[in-house]
Amino acid sequence: METESYKRSSNATLKAPIGVQILVNNICNHSCFYCSSGAVQQEESSNKYSAMSNENAYEFVDIISRDINPYYAVCTGGEPTLSMKPLSALMMGFKQKNIPTHLNTNLTAVSGEEFNDLILLLKRCNSSVLTSLPHYDGAVYKKITSKDDINLFYNNLNSLISEDINITVNMVVHKLNHKDVYHTGKLLFEKYGLKNFAATPLVVSSNNLFPNKNIVLKPDELFDVFRDLLRLNSDLNMQVDCLEVIPRCSIPEDIRYNASGLFKRACSAGSSTLLIDYLGFIRPCSFFPEVNDDKYNILKTPFSEIWEYLKPYRDNEHISDECKTCYEIEDCNGGCRVFGVDKDGFTGSDSRITGPIFKTAKNEIEKLSPNNIxxxxxxxxxxxxxxxxxxxxxxxxxxxxxxxxxxxxxxxxxxxxxxxxxxxxxxxxxxxxxxxxxxxxxxxxxxxxxxxxxxxxxxxxxxxxxxxxxxx
Ligand code: SF4
Ligand code: SF4
Missing domain, CATH: 3.90.930 (Outer Surface Protein A; domain 3)
Incomplete structure (x- = not known):
């Protein structure tokens, strides 16, 4: 056996991304002020929003399974459950192709019989769910989402957990809710038996240039959120996570080298993952600006050509030279690309980077014992x-x-x-x-x-x- 052959390669050798995110529509029943999807509110005029057609859903499944063959597909939006027909066509189509699907939903767009149908679909496809709860309290929840439907959220969450569907609740954190991360996680654990909880800082991307940047957390506030997550992990044994990439060099050592090895996320934009919108246009990730050039459209251009256009991402061209010397590059990959992008394209690297790390990470895993099986x-x-x-x-x-x-x-x-x-x-x-x-x-x-x-x-x-x- 070639004993060192297991990690000496890179994204450059990928023939396609390992996972795809698919935007089913651009409509949502909520209007969270920080939304990065560019979604249109449900009440607005119907010609302002779009959804994938059923025909396109079938074609997407064919093209993605044949030309990409990803390990998984994530159906997202907007709010994908507002477009149940194409969503079902996608999920059932991928199931037939043996590609696991996962659903991102706010859990409040469907109720009653429709929600029961959604549960059936999730069970049939053995799909996991990622949902979002901005705050445990109805008044703050309404302030953030503009909707008064927290009870529907809790009811639907309860139904999914009772049906044994694997679900993670994510809390997008900012100045309005960052002090309540521990309480929100604890309540979900104690009242509903939730096991997986994430808190993810609000990312200011070119898609969500909302006026008030003062709402974004300062580094110390963010790291207190991480400490709260670690407490949920140690006090309640909850699986905790942060769903965005934070440059590892910017994270204080007590958090960076936590005993459970949490918060290791590397940027995957345009290399190991990508986003396909409801019209077929491909972007490196959901935080990148929308495109409308057919050369990036999976329905118009062979995927192999689009993959070539994205080669700079796989060749690490957008990673700074100092990151390339860093011992943590494998677990971080140079921070978040979006922090180095504006409307004119790449302007530099992630502004939060503090500099390369030149020491080996502490051993975070249990020791290997010759007698262990x-x-x-x-x-x-x-x-x-x-x-x-x-x-x-x-x-x-x-x-x-x-x-x-x-x-x-x-x-x-x-x-x-x-x-x-x-x-x-x-x-x-x-x-x-x-x-x-x-x-x-x-x-x-x-x-x-x-x-x-x-x-x-x-x-x-x-x-x-x-x-x-x-x-x-
Ligand atoms: S660019 Fe940022 S948001 Fe997009 S995949 Fe990379 S780290 Fe995540
Ligand atoms: S120097 Fe670059 S690769 Fe190293 S931890 Fe910082 S952002 Fe990540």
Whole structure:
């Protein structure tokens, strides 16, 4: 086995993004002042908004599954549940193509029978849900969303949790709500049994140039939010996250090297993910300005050509030289591109960057013990990229850090090893299979796979599953 072949590659070898976000429409029943989607309010004149047609939904599924073959697709909006027909066509179409889908929704656009239909769709497609709650209290919620429907949100959230649908509640944080992150998470945990909670700072993008920038958090306020998330994690064992990329160098060390390895997000714009709008236009990510040039339209231009236009993102052309020397580049990827973009294009790098980090991160994972038994993640999949490079995907929709690059030889080794050991092995088993002369490198590799959630200690993993790990 080529023991160092598992991470020496980069986005440049991707043949397509690992995940796609699909904007089903540009209409929403809420009007949050910070919205980045450019959505039109539902009450406004019908000719101001658009949604994907059913025909286009079928065509999107065909093109995306054939030319991109992503590990997952995220259906978003606007508010996608206001366009149930194309949304259902997309989700069912992807299910038939064996591409998992995930839904972003504010949970308040449909109710009653329609909501029951949505639950059925989610269950049929085994989809997870990302929803948004700006504040636990109805009055503040209304101030932010302009709607008085928090009770509908709580009812629908309760229904999804009762139906065992995997759901994450995200709170976009700004000056109006940042002090209530802990309380909101705790209430959702105690009253509804929510397990996954995120708090994400408001990003000022070229799409949401709202007048009052004073509403954006200062760094110290943001890091207090992170501390509140870590408290939710340690006090209540909630899975917590922040859904946007914060340059790792700007994060204080006590948070950056937290024991659970949280808040590692790398920019994936235009490389491992991209956004396709309801008309077929592709953007690097949802925070980039809308485009209307047919050369970026997946219905008009072959995807391989559009992928070439996005090559600078994969070649890291928008990453500063100082980031390229940083030890944390893999977990950060140079911060958020949007912070270095204005209407004229790229003007520099993320303004929050404080400078490269030149020390090895503290070890955040449990020690490998020769007697421990491990298994490969049952949700792990692989895809062939360019030349003899493959990606392994750990089943988590997060960003660039959900994949590692491996060679054909390494992929073959893993496939055979899983078959031979029935996915139940010790460190010594791996060393014996790969050759004892490689013991040191194998130990490093196992730590890496453990940290990246490709293997688990077997006692924490469901060994009774019939699902074969490492499917294509
Ligand atoms: S540019 Fe990158 S980091 Fe910023 S929002 Fe888009 S994907 Fe996230
Ligand atoms: S220097 Fe660049 S790569 Fe390093 S932590 Fe800061 S933003 Fe990330």
């Amino acid at each position: 491990y298994s490969f993640n049952k949700d792990m999949k692989f895809r062939k990229e360019q030349r003899d490079i493959y990606t392994f995907f750990n089943g988590q929709i997060s960003n660039r850090s959900s994949i590692i690059f491996v060679t054909y030889g390494f992929k073959q080794f893993c496939e055979n090893f899983i078959k031979e050991t029935r996915n139940y092995f010790t460190l010594d088993d791996v060393v014996n299979a790969a050759g004892v002369e490689n013991k040191e490198k194998i130990t490093e590799l196992m730590k890496y796979l453990l940290q990246k959630k490709y293997i688990y200690p077997a006692n924490k993993h469901d060994l009774t599953t019939s699902s074969e790990p490492l499917g294509e």
